[in-house]
Amino acid sequence: EGRIYATGTLRGDLLKGAPKAENLRALNAAGEVEIVRGSLFKMPVVKGVTEQVKGLKGAANVGDAAAVFEIENGKVKFRDAAVNSPALGLQGGGTLALDGSEIDLNVVAAPLADWRDKLKSTKIPVVSSVAGELAGGLQKMLNAATGALLYQFRVQGSLDRPEIIAV
Secondary structure, rough: OEEEEEEEEEEEEOOOOOOOHHHOOOEEEEEEEEEEEEEEEEEEEEHHHHHOOOOOOOOOOOOOEEEEEEEEEEEEEEEEEEEEEEEEEEEEEEEEOOOOOEEEEEEEEEEEEHHHHHHHHHHOOOOOOHHHHHHHHHHHHHHHHHHOOEEEEEEEEOOOOOEEOOO
């Protein structure tokens, strides 16, 4: 569910009757993709990461996503990938085989409700005429919060059976 927007280039010679894996390796592409109001948190990888973040089991369903990608040798390489919902933000990158047989991703998860609470506790106004003061306060908050509020994962295996390893 949701809307998908993409832009990019696609090249390749697909041969009729050739094995699927051979045709997938023949594709080359590069571009950007954006998903708006998608059921992203039902996908096995995203769902698996979400379930390992403390206090978020079943907390998210619909969200937005965006990524820069390249396709080469039957694999999609994601750069600057992000998925978000009101409760959780995910950011990362890595590779995924087009046939779903291999996945190798690094993902950082940030429970956004925790970030908002931590920001409120700094008593720094979100809108300030002194940009330097705000930036300095945010940096202090980020330094203090990073260890306690970010979760890092390595995702390996296959798309239908991802192995999610907390780092």
